[in-house]
Amino acid sequence: MPDRGSERGAALTRLRRKPEAWLLVVILLVGGLFSALAPGFLTLPNVIDLLETYSVQAIMAMGLFVVLVSGGIDISFAATASVAQYSAAMLATRLGLPAPLVIAAGLLIGTLLGCVNAALIHYVRITSIIATIATMSVSFSALMYFSGGRSIYDLPDWWIDRVTFYEVELASGDLVRVTLPIVAMAVVALATWAMMTRTSVGRQLYAMGGNGEAARRIGIGIGKLHFVAYGYLGFMAALGGLVQAHRVGESVPNAMVNTELGVLSAAVLGGASLTGGIGTVPGVLLGIVLLAVLQNGLNLLGVSSYFFQIVIGLTILVSTSITVLSSRRGRRHRILGAEAAHA
Template sequence: MVNKSGLHRHEGLLIVTILILGVIFSINSGDFLTFGNLYDLVNNYAMLLILACGLFIVLISGGIDISFPAMTIIAQYVMVTALLKFGGNFLVAFLIAGGVGTVLGLVNALLVNRLKVPSIIVTISTLNIFYGLLLYFSKGVWLYKYPDWFEGGLTLFTFTAADGYDYGLNLPIMTLLVVLIVTGLLMKRSSIGRKIYAMGGNREAASRLGFGIFKLQLFVYGFMGLLSGVAGVVQSYTVMTVAPDSLLGYELTVLAAVVLGGTSIVGGRGTLLGTSLGVILLAMLQNGLNLMGISSYWHTVITGLVIVVSISSTAWSQRGKSEILS
């Protein structure tokens, strides 16, 4: 059973921390709280939050997926190549990338279920397999060319702000909103969301209740793959480049955000709000440190520390709960 009061306290602590950091960074940098910086922050970290939504569901189910950076790049590479050869539009781009990502996610689900080994072992293996295949077929070549309509972009409700720049509801922001709404409804309002929580809390009990574990795993890892493809489109839109090795190590950043948000690495515990707050906190940390002129190497150190602290606090919380119950 989910300890909702504990989750609410954790989310409250995250909100307070975000507010404190906001004050510190705004004092040390006049650019931090400008509309332009906050707008860029949302755009630049939209992909991270999209991937975090997928990993959040995988962790809730009691599994883990480390292979999503490779799935994202493969989906992105196939999408751009297909669009240049056959043409299309943004809907076609999402269908191609999402389809490729879903297939790779289903491969993960099949291996996790059939091999009966921890999902972290399986997905570390597929991470290397996927990357190896990508590098073999792509020869490590970067893609810079996009269709004209893709480079032209898609922005609704455009307006000119006081700083003279144009802003609006662009593709990354619109995509992020859709992903958040769909993920929230899935986990809070649907029966499959409740089954995923139950499977993560106690897989044997869920199986005895008649839940199809394999079907749930197919859904969970397939959804992770789908969002990996969606994230690939968003990143393409943002950077207009496909680099086969651009997301190496990105799984640690996404994992840090999700566990920082209070999602248990052993399953059955966590909220989408907490995950979103975890992403916001990491985004603010990296952006604020950058504006203050602190070396990017320290960003990696801080990300590692966040993972250690978050996992440790989750473990202590679970151990304390177990001691009370015993």
């Protein structure tokens, strides 16, 4: 009969190896610190406000997570979101198209831009980061050139009217609302989790990210998966852009620029490896939560926003270093094992 103590110890060991467990501990510690230093931090209205504020980044992070798992990287998604959002806004305000057509067109534009990245990476054999830097530059520059940098303020009511699914008034008189961006974030996270853990496409994406050559040898369609991953990110970027315009009530051509590093750092904080094959949806969500807690807490304490950018840069640097060192250690162990087997 197995010893319960040993089983409990093994369970704790497995838990310690999960990035999600460490992230949750860090979030609780940081949240406790900020709640002690800033009394308004740990309140329900502030928490709900944080969820809505970071809902757009969370939606795009779900798409980026899929690309990272597949072994690629894409930093053009913010430009894709801007192009899809502005194009949809033009269709709605200048042509007066109805909501279903405008939304479908915006999502289609984002998906197509994602598929352009996939085609460049798979058929032209351009490294993913180089391809997406190029498409980011082309997409954003073309948007600014043709739009003249002009914002669109006269979005139709169906787009900018607040959609509230739940509302309650607290004893303090504050209103707490669960709005469309929060619900959209939850639906996207659930859909991404289901795709990556409950479908053959998700398992193939993990296999391709873990070892692309081995995946190809067992008959997995690498080209198809590239289009799935980058097309999915393009779709999510477009959705994030549409939700962003709904939140702020306008379409600004450069509003989504410089969100790339924040979304990327959330993904790698959540355990998504920059070399592919590793990561979970809960981990990415916890990464978003940690960044939200850090930025909001620092703002309440009056710390400069530039310090938060330092945190993001260090996060990416440390996460990348750990990934590289881990892969070297694993490769060294495999070589030593092979030498021992031949001895």
